[in-house]
Amino acid sequence: MLDNKTIEIIKSTVPVLQQHGESITGRFYDLMFQNHPELLNIFNQTNQKKKTQRTALANAVIAAAANIDRLGHIIPVIKQIGHKHRSIGIKPEHYPIVGKYLLIAIKDVLGDAAAPDIMQAWEKAYGVIADAFIRIEKEMYEQAEHQTGGWKEYKPFVIAKKVRESKEITSFYLKPEDGKPLCEFQAGQYISIKVRIPDSEYTHIRQYSLSDMPGKDYYRISVKKDGVVSSYLHNKLHEGDTLEISAPAGDFVLDFSSRKDLVLLSAGVGITPLISMLKTSVSKQPERQIVFIHAAKNSEYHALRDEAEEAAEHSSVKTAFVYREPTEKDRTGNIQFHEGQIDQQYLKALIANTDADYYICGSPSFITHMHKLVSELGSAPESIHYELFGPQLSMAKSIS
Template identity: 55%
Template structure:
């Protein structure tokens, strides 16, 4: 527990963190990776270059300061981050390194404004926050290891099948190299792949949603091939997986993790996705189909066109055999072939008016995943159409962000 004076000092820094938070986190990462380059084996290099990781950390530090006297208010965010840390292999010994460089960054950015009193308060506060993460992550490591078929770090798997699903998405099926059973998972969860790319100095770890239902003897992920370059390296891992990883190859994988999961509900369900965001939605749909769909379910997927749209037939197989499920495919720019085959339900962007007509029950529970601009647009459209904010759940591929409500003019 923190003393009253420390809490007051931390809260007094909230306006400063709001203004200088990203400068502090950018400086923090630069200092830490300079002094501890081995940590580049854990952190996502692409998110660093894009600035998403720095922004996410700045938001977390700001929230911690704002709610330092009631940290339970940010428990959902803390839990989400802890799941990612466990999946990446973050350990207790990493926290002192992070704390040291966070304090150094605060000093460097704030200069004389970083008084001895402020530095002492933040050092105490970081200790409390770090202990909370370490404790929560230990429980997640223990839980992963104690599950039937589970493990607590990375485990070697074989690529048993590789299937091209569209022009840009390929599925990979993984089975444990030791032939033993694997842990079950909740629909919507992800796994981390530890990839050693020839010629690369550091290991790359990427998290991918599981795209099939639980209860199988394998894990399936479905990866979009990103067009990366030397200047924009986020395509390094996806290109390696698509171009180099072959059936029979081995790869290290962490146990399933994540808080964005299909919950128990009697409400109607909407599974809304854009692009490769279809993957966790597909896992949820398969699980609903396997366990018996009890309520009306709408599966809405947006893609540019049929060439890049993956799993259309897989979804149709489920909808054709279950009257409670209705699928809508929305193409931004359908091809001539799409139009000839009538392969889609809507042309152009999804609007609030279209959503309102497609889903009559505005009390539906909505699960959403896709590119950030897509989710932001859909979040605004859902609210405008009358869906309840508390019923909208979403997952980001990468560092967490916050979707905003549309601002009235």
């Protein structure tokens, strides 16, 4: 536990962190990678170049400082980050390294404003925060390894099938190389894959949502080609090749204890966790009323549409597709779609009972817009769940 003086000092630094947070985290990453380049095998360098990782870390530091006297308020966020850490292989021995260079970065950026008492308080506070992460992640590692069909860290899987789903998205059906049964996962979870790309100095780790329902003899990921790793998967890996993957992780999962209607809102490759939720809910809760809404550029970019339409054969499911740039074939064919964007009027026409559970996945702008529209329907904040691919840029939902 932290003493009152330390808590008071940490909370007093929140305005300074809000002003200089990204400068501090940028300096932190520069220092850490200069002194520990081996960590480049773990961290996503694309996020580093885009500076989204430093923004996410800055938000985490600010939230921790603001809630240092009530860390229980941010346990959901610690667990969310913990899932990511477990899936990529962050270990207890990494935390002293992070702490060392974070404190140096704070001192470097704040200069004389980082008085000795402030640095001492932050050293104590970091220890408490790190202990919370280590404790939670230890439980996650043990659960992943000791569950039925589970394993430790990474395990080789064979690409059993590779299917092109749209102009940008290809599905990979993955089976364990050792032929052993798969551990179960929850609809909405993801796996991390680790690849070694020729002529690249470091390994690359990326997360991809599991895009089929649990209970199969394979895991499926449906990957949009938009970066170094996804291009390597699309262009260089074929059926029969192997991938190293971690056990499923993530807390963006379908709540089967709820009896509310279900509304699934996705755009682009954001369909991947939601198609798993759709198919799983139809299987396990056939009586549950579901509205599935997906936005895409047009049918050429619309992956997994057939699977959504198959689910809609159940009387409890209503599907709706929104194309912002439909092709002539779309307009003259048999595809049912709404042209344009998802707006309030469109949602009201589709959702008969707004007292529902909402799950949203897509780009940051899509999530922000859908969250606003759904909130304006009068939905309770705790009924709105979303998954942002990439670093969690805002922690507001967990500390409000």
